[in-house]
Amino acid sequence: QVQLQESGPGLVKPSETLSLTCTVSGGSISSYYWSWIRQPAGKGLEWIGRIYTSGSTNYNPSLKSRVTMSVDTSKNQFSLKLSSVTAADTAVYYCARDLTVSRFFPLLWGQGTTVTVSS
């Protein structure tokens, strides 16, 4: 079955860029939307954005100026870059796949990776 796995540094310094990659295994990355969602400790879920396998993106308006997503279909991976991070960006970051191309409901989720912003 399809599985997602986040990877990247667990510690990022303030003002620097957070970079994460999600590797998709057990199936093709093609023809789906792939999202990044985060959750600060003890708080709710925040959708960051999503990317289609063509490279088309949708971003959360509140983060849009700092977010860049990309996809590498040859590696079955997609990535997140969040620039100018602050302590408020400390969270568990999840990658996820939508139910279908027309149903914006994240169905498959990675286990999550904790990113701490601190000097």
Next chain:
Amino acid sequence: EIVLTQSPATLSLSPGERATLSCRASQSVSSYLAWYQQKPGQAPRLLIYDASNRATGIPARFSGSGSGTDFTLTISSLEPEDFAVYYCQQRGTFGPGTKVDIK
């Protein structure tokens, strides 16, 4: 931008009881709404999509209803593993969550 409001914030119930969770949207979303369950240390799990369709493998005790701006997630008889936080979601917006804990 659509805002989702969930109530109550916390629901204290005993196993075997019925749970009724509410999600209200700031404007009509038709039936385009989902519900998720999240347990500590785990990723969320999709329970219901399109307001009333159970995702694959979700037990029949979970049901969703509603359209427009008012939605309900019902757990007909709480099992021990159902005590968790539940979120509603509409596209890029999640509600703040309802915690269902043991009374």
